[in-house]
Amino acid sequence: MDNDFPGIGRTYRVDFIDFRVEMHFASATSLTYTVITQDGAQGASETVTVGIRAITDGIFLVTWQEADKTTVVHVEDYVKKTIVTNITNPDLTFEQHLGTFVETGSTMTAPSFATDIKTMFSAGQILCMKNKGVRLDDFNFMSNATGDQTFADHANGRHVFARLRGDGPGQRMPPGGPFWTQPMLDKFQAWMDGGFSP
Numbered sequence: 001m002d003n004d005f006p007g008i009g010r011t012y013r014v015d016f017i018d019f020r021v022e023m024h025f026a027s028a029t030s031l032t033y034t035v036i037t038q039d040g041a042q043g044a045s046e047t048v049t050v051g052i053r054a055i056t057d058g059i060f061l062v063t064w065q066e067a068d069k070t071t072v073v074h075v076e077d078y079v080k081k082t083i084v085t086n087i088t089n090p091d092l093t094f095e096q097h098l099g100t101f102v103e104t105g106s107t108m109t110a111p112s113f114a115t116d117i118k119t120m121f122s123a124g125q126i127l128c129m130k131n132k133g134v135r136l137d138d139f140n141f142m143s144n145a146t147g148d149q150t151f152a153d154h155a156n157g158r159h160v161f162a163r164l165r166g167d168g169p170g171q172r173m174p175p176g177g178p179f180w181t182q183p184m185l186d187k188f189q190a191w192m193d194g195g196f197s198p
């Protein structure tokens with residue numbers, strides 16, 4: 001991988017005309033792509049291991065294989081902001097699409113616990129739950145990677161999220177409301193998806 005690859009840590013919205021995706025490079029080997037639906041919402045998402053090679057200044061070959069064996073070869077031009085994607089589907093059909101992209105990075109970067117998550121809990125809520133062993137203001141507790149019978153990983157954080165959404169067993173939190181709004185829930189989800197950053 002070439003050190004000059006500009007995508008690391010950034011998020012891009014790519015318009016291939018027939019379909020749109022969002023790409024986020026967490027590192028030089030990790031790409032998360034998310035389908036963007038007609039109405040602009042985020043759809044299916046997958047994180048893949050990518051290979052990146054510089055072709056010439058600002059132009060990179062980015063390749064990966066998806067879980068279902070779909071093989072993707074991108075020629076990404078960071079000067080002209082264009083991508084040629086070459087896709088071999090699991091049934092061996094082949095497609096090629098030309099896309100243009102824009103960086104949406106700063107608004108899409110993963111939230112951090114200290115500035116984005118902890119601040120959404122009130123002192124009273126933190127105290128109430130501290131007595132029950134749920135330490136809402138404690139990064140180490142909230143980001144603990146250990147799983148349990150319900151969640152394979154990060155059980156503490158995921159139980160908190162389930163209570164905030166009210167879609168699991170037990171009463172929705174905080175008791176009696178006011179319940180978190182969708183943007184607040186989205187931020188918590190993004191914090192988890194982004195790797196439970198401090």
Ligand code: HEM
Binds near residue numbers: 125160173
């Ligand atoms: C947004 C803030 C809150 C979150 C995210 C939250 C989260 C949770 C979670 C994850 C549990 C399950 C704990 C377990 O099973 O071990 C729980 C239980 C509980 N929480 Fe909270 N809580 C919040 C606010 C509050 C507040 C303010 C109170 C008190 C007024 C409270 C009272 C309780 C009680 C009594 C239980 C045990 C009963 C049950 O499981 O439903 N919570 N909460």
